[in-house]
Amino acid sequence: RGSLQWESAAPAQYCLHCCWHIGVIIMFVARSIAADHKDLIHDVSYDFHGRRMATCSSDQSVKVWDKSENGEWHCTASWKTHSGSVWRVTWAHPEFGQVLASCSFDRTAAVWEEIVGESNDKQRGLSHWIKRTTLVDSRTSVTDVKFAPKHMGLMLTTCSADGVVRIYEAPDVMNLSQWSLQHEISCKLSCSCISWNPSSSRAHPAMFAVGSDDSNVTYGGKVQIYEYNENTRKYAKAETLMTVTDAVHDIAFAPNLGRSFHVLAIATKDVRIFKLVPMRKESTSTGPTKFEVQIVAQFDNHNSQVWRVSWNITSTLLASSGDDGCVRLWKANYMDNWKCTGILKGDGSPLTGSSGQPTAMSTVVGSSVQTSQNALNGMSAGRYFFPPLDPPRAGTRYGHLLPPSSLIEHCDAEPIQPQQQALPHRLSSRALLPLPEAEGQ
Amino acid sequence: MEEVDVEPAVTNIPAASSGTHLGFAWGPGDILVYETLYKASGTGSGDIHEVRKDEDIYSPILRKLFNESHHIFVGLQTIREDLPSKNKKPQFVSISKNYRSVIRACMEELQQVSILLAIELIWNLCEVLFIDAAPAGSLLLHLLDWVRLHKADVDEKAREVLQSESPAEHRDYWDVPGGTQTLTEFDVKWRHWHEEVDRCLQDNSFASNKHLELICKILVGDEDTLLEHKDLLSTWYHFLVTRLLFCHPTVKPTELHYYAQSCLTMFLDSRSVPEPLDSILLAAFEFDIHQVIKDCSIALNNWWFVAHLTDLLDHCKLLQSHNLHFGSNLREFLLLEYASGLFTHHSLWQLAVDYFDHCPEFGRVYLELQIERVPLDTERKALKVLRICEQRQMSEQVRSICKIMAMRALRNNRLGSALSWSIRAKDAAFATLISERFLQDYCARGTFSDLDLIDNLGPAMLLSDRLTFLGKYREFHKLYGEKRFREASKLLLSLMTAKIAPRSFWMTLLTDALPLLEQKEVSHHIVRYAVYGQVLSL
Numbered sequence: 001r002g003s004l005q006w007e008s009a010a011p012a013q014y015c016l017h018c019c020w021h022i023g024v025i026i027m028f029v030a031r032s033i034a035a036d037h038k039d040l041i042h043d044v045s046y047d048f049h050g051r052r053m054a055t056c057s058s059d060q061s062v063k064v065w066d067k068s069e070n071g072e073w074h075c076t077a078s079w080k081t082h083s084g085s086v087w088r089v090t091w092a093h094p095e096f097g098q099v100l101a102s103c104s105f106d107r108t109a110a111v112w113e114e115i116v117g118e119s120n121d122k123q124r125g126l127s128h129w130i131k132r133t134t135l136v137d138s139r140t141s142v143t144d145v146k147f148a149p150k151h152m153g154l155m156l157t158t159c160s161a162d163g164v165v166r167i168y169e170a171p172d173v174m175n176l177s178q179w180s181l182q183h184e185i186s187c188k189l190s191c192s193c194i195s196w197n198p199s200s201s202r203a204h205p206a207m208f209a210v211g212s213d214d215s216n217v218t219y220g221g222k223v224q225i226y227e228y229n230e231n232t233r234k235y236a237k238a239e240t241l242m243t244v245t246d247a248v249h250d251i252a253f254a255p256n257l258g259r260s261f262h263v264l265a266i267a268t269k270d271v272r273i274f275k276l277v278p279m280r281k282e283s284t285s286t287g288p289t290k291f292e293v294q295i296v297a298q299f300d301n302h303n304s305q306v307w308r309v310s311w312n313i314t315s316t317l318l319a320s321s322g323d324d325g326c327v328r329l330w331k332a333n334y335m336d337n338w339k340c341t342g343i344l345k346g347d348g349s350p351l352t353g354s355s356g357q358p359t360a361m362s363t364v365v366g367s368s369v370q371t372s373q374n375a376l377n378g379m380s381a382g383r384y385f386f387p388p389l390d391p392p393r394a395g396t397r398y399g400h401l402l403p404p405s406s407l408i409e410h411c412d413a414e415p416i417q418p419q420q421q422a423l424p425h426r427l428s429s430r431a432l433l434p435l436p437e438a439e440g441q
Numbered sequence: 442m443e444e445v446d447v448e449p450a451v452t453n454i455p456a457a458s459s460g461t462h463l464g465f466a467w468g469p470g471d472i473l474v475y476e477t478l479y480k481a482s483g484t485g486s487g488d489i490h491e492v493r494k495d496e497d498i499y500s501p502i503l504r505k506l507f508n509e510s511h512h513i514f515v516g517l518q519t520i521r522e523d524l525p526s527k528n529k530k531p532q533f534v535s536i537s538k539n540y541r542s543v544i545r546a547c548m549e550e551l552q553q554v555s556i557l558l559a560i561e562l563i564w565n566l567c568e569v570l571f572i573d574a575a576p577a578g579s580l581l582l583h584l585l586d587w588v589r590l591h592k593a594d595v596d597e598k599a600r601e602v603l604q605s606e607s608p609a610e611h612r613d614y615w616d617v618p619g620g621t622q623t624l625t626e627f628d629v630k631w632r633h634w635h636e637e638v639d640r641c642l643q644d645n646s647f648a649s650n651k652h653l654e655l656i657c658k659i660l661v662g663d664e665d666t667l668l669e670h671k672d673l674l675s676t677w678y679h680f681l682v683t684r685l686l687f688c689h690p691t692v693k694p695t696e697l698h699y700y701a702q703s704c705l706t707m708f709l710d711s712r713s714v715p716e717p718l719d720s721i722l723l724a725a726f727e728f729d730i731h732q733v734i735k736d737c738s739i740a741l742n743n744w745w746f747v748a749h750l751t752d753l754l755d756h757c758k759l760l761q762s763h764n765l766h767f768g769s770n771l772r773e774f775l776l777l778e779y780a781s782g783l784f785t786h787h788s789l790w791q792l793a794v795d796y797f798d799h800c801p802e803f804g805r806v807y808l809e810l811q812i813e814r815v816p817l818d819t820e821r822k823a824l825k826v827l828r829i830c831e832q833r834q835m836s837e838q839v840r841s842i843c844k845i846m847a848m849r850a851l852r853n854n855r856l857g858s859a860l861s862w863s864i865r866a867k868d869a870a871f872a873t874l875i876s877e878r879f880l881q882d883y884c885a886r887g888t889f890s891d892l893d894l895i896d897n898l899g900p901a902m903l904l905s906d907r908l909t910f911l912g913k914y915r916e917f918h919k920l921y922g923e924k925r926f927r928e929a930s931k932l933l934l935s936l937m938t939a940k941i942a943p944r945s946f947w948m949t950l951l952t953d954a955l956p957l958l959e960q961k962e963v964s965h966h967i968v969r970y971a972v973y974g975q976v977l978s979l
Contacts, residue, residue: 328449
């Protein structure tokens with residue numbers, strides 16, 4: 001029938017592939033920002049509202065960027081934060097003001113606060129960040145730093161290669177130089193990542209997961225779940241995921257969405273998604289919750305190690321990054337079947353090799369004329385529905401889909417070279433002039 | 442319904458294709474991607490790439506589509522459930538036509554062949570087959586309208602040719618079925634006429650006039666003849682309706698898919714392949730609603746169409762043929778996807794709120810999650826967001842937004858704004874903190890800022906002790922300024938005795954009391970206080 005027919009046809013222009021009811025994730029590079037770090041970028045973190053971002057690097061510095069109304073990013077602060085590579089940077093919830101935390105190879109974590117500066121600084125688009133505290137308890141590289149969910153107050157968590165998770169609290173939100181070490185949890189294995197369960201539901205106590213990148217498989221489960229106990233006022237281990245025996249590089253609880261169970265994504269030698277279903281507690285039980293652990297999905301498409309996993313805001317998409325140099329996007333349909341719906345892949349043509357001039361727009365790599373048509377049409381895929389107006393010219397896949405010349409913008413209208421790969425639908429990246437957004441809010 | 446396992450779409454990033462990892466960070470509506478190396482040393486710097494879904498929400502023309510369809514959507518949700526279905530059907534058809542007219546309005550603005558044409562084509566067919574559920578007889582008429590509407594480039598000549606033969610001998614044919622005669626009556630007449638023409642063709646009655654012969658062949662629906670003139674019928678569905686018109690005008694809905702499939706096959710020559718549109722239309726002719734929705738989800742980079750159509754079909758109770766859960770979950774899933782997409786837009790997010798409101802299972806929690814992330818660029822926008830949260834008793838979101846605004850104001854030393862946001866957040870601790878600042882300010886400068894706010898606190902004053910003190914202390918100053926010394930000193934005394942004065946402020950209060958000692962009628966109160974104060978400070 002129909003579905004079989006068009007599937008086997010697979011001509012190049014039908015690159016609208018996806019999974020049932022998952023929808024198409026056709027993406028493009030809207031803009032490229034010259035980050036200007038002098039060394040590898042290790043982490044990029046958006047703030048809560050998506051208007052600011054922080055980047056950190058092996059060059060020991062952190063940069064803060066602000067997004068202007070027209071969508072361009074401007075670097076408003078750049079300063080040396082540590083005496084070693086900075087691994088992670090993260091924002092506190094805006095309820096606590098403009099606060100960042102960073103962690104480093106130099107065995108410390110630090111908390112930074114933005115100071116509202118002089119008016120001429122503001123005009124120049126600059127702001128100042130000052131260090132509020134340095135956390136020096138770790139004996140080894142601090143591999144991750146995360147703020148706890150805001151309903152717990154202003155709490156910062158670090159984990160280190162020495163296998164210790166430390167939870168600090170700032171009791172006075174107006175005085176960020178005072179932090180006390182509330183909990184020190186020894187996980188016995190070198191820790192690489194932590195993730196708090198973001199749920200603020202009273203149905204269950206505060207909970208976080210720790211991942212270990214210890215590569216010795218005989219040491220058992222590399223993911224541990226800790227839960228807060230109201231009676232003892234301490235965190236106790238609730239669960240170890242024994243089926244995860246390989247080094248874990250990243251871990252992420254999904255936003256909760258009112259479910260009774262928890263969802264945890266893990267970056268190890270593959271991408272794994274677990275469901276943790278709390279089992280009913282007897283009233284006399286004082287220990288941590290017992291969980292039924294189910295594996296929901298497992299993907300080894302990255303071929304080797306997976307280094308990062310992260311959920312989008314609504315937990316409808318999971319992104320992962322791996323040794324294959326790709327970022328993959330995973331989505332569940334409404335029957336809860338997970339599939340890969342998109343891949344972001346380097347095409348071998350980096351724009352800048354050095355810290356070039358800061359540009360908001362990148363130059364076009366390759367041509368993709370029909371995607372500029374998209375911009376103007378506002379919708380893609382129109383071209384796929386109608387019979388070709390002319391037979392395609394030899395050597396041009398998309399020749400018959402050329403819009404009228406008046407609609408062609410900056411893209412060079414050179415014919416696209418036929419793809420060598422099997423994948424029939426690689427869209428060239430190109431810069432898109434942002435469509436003018438007519439009215440302000 | 443088998444799942445099609447398809448390749449995911451690949452997006453190229455201008456980054457090295459080997460020897461590097463790609464780091465990423467989720468944002469609202471986009472994902473940032475950059476070159477990095479995990480657990481390895483290396484040098485390198487690079488760009489951060491903002492990767493976005495190819496989205497239509499930024500098109501000014503489609504904004505009209507989103508706005509107006511939102512209006513129709515909300516109207517549809519409020520149709521009364523208790524009406525009998527025969528009353529509801531015309532309403533649903535009317536709503537369907539409304540949606541289509543919005544699509545057509547946008548089509549005119551876009552002025553070029555676009556996805557909207559396909560969407561309208563599909564929607565129109567769905568309306569005919571599913572919503573209006575035309576029975577045999579009127580079905581063909583509806584299909585004729587459908588094809589005519591979309592046959593923008595019908596060759597004028599062809600029409601002339603077909604119309605030029607409206608001769609007396611065929612007059613009977615052109616009687617509209619379903620007028621005064623029943624379907625059966627029409628069918629009988631039509632068959633009789635068809636046999637007549639066929640017989641004439643067989644015995645070469647028209648041999649002398651090739652033109653007439655051709656027309657008659659067309660009129661009896663001779664497939665070969667029709668196919669020979671394929672160029673006049675640019676699509677297989679035009680061919681289908683033409684063939685039905687001439688061969689099976691009383692076609693039943695259940696018979697459609699046989700003809701559809703064979704017409705598609707006949708029309709496409711061996712070189713061409715069916716396109717996604719073809720399979721969608723075929724699925725519609727097969728009355729396979731779920732397949733239509735599925736194929737549309739795949740073919741379109743936007744949830745607008747499937748979300749609204751599925752919602753309408755769900756209201757027509759057409760999605761419950763499998764099992765209830767399946768139907769309602771699908772509708773909600775698509776609406777949530779569509780609305781979530783709107784939420785990243787700086788003004789369309791407000792439309793999304795209504796969609797979430799009509800998703801009973803997850804709408805509220807999705808709204809809670811996403812509305813918190815709306816950037817609070819201005820007070821006005823913050824108030825807009827707040828109103829939405831307050832209307833829905835989303836108290837935690839209200840508190841959080843007010844707290845964010847209060848914190849921002851405090852950092853910028855706008856104490857009045859900070860205080861008013863804290864009060865709205867019902868955040869006693871923060872109100873206390875800000876009141877302290879006010880009092881410190883007073884001690885430093887001798888005056889209050891934001892007098893308007895403090896003077897008009899009203900019952901909000903009771904939020905925290907410190908705030909109450911601030912309000913009352915300011916009142917003391919007012920009374921003093923109006924030379925109402927007796928009341929002023931009474932108030933001052935009550936402030937001291939009620940113990941809401943912070944210790945640090947007692948000296949200030951005593952200092953304030955000094956000039957009152959001059960006033961004879963109040964002096965004894967002050968003396969009493971001075972003693973009291975002495976005792977307490979021990």
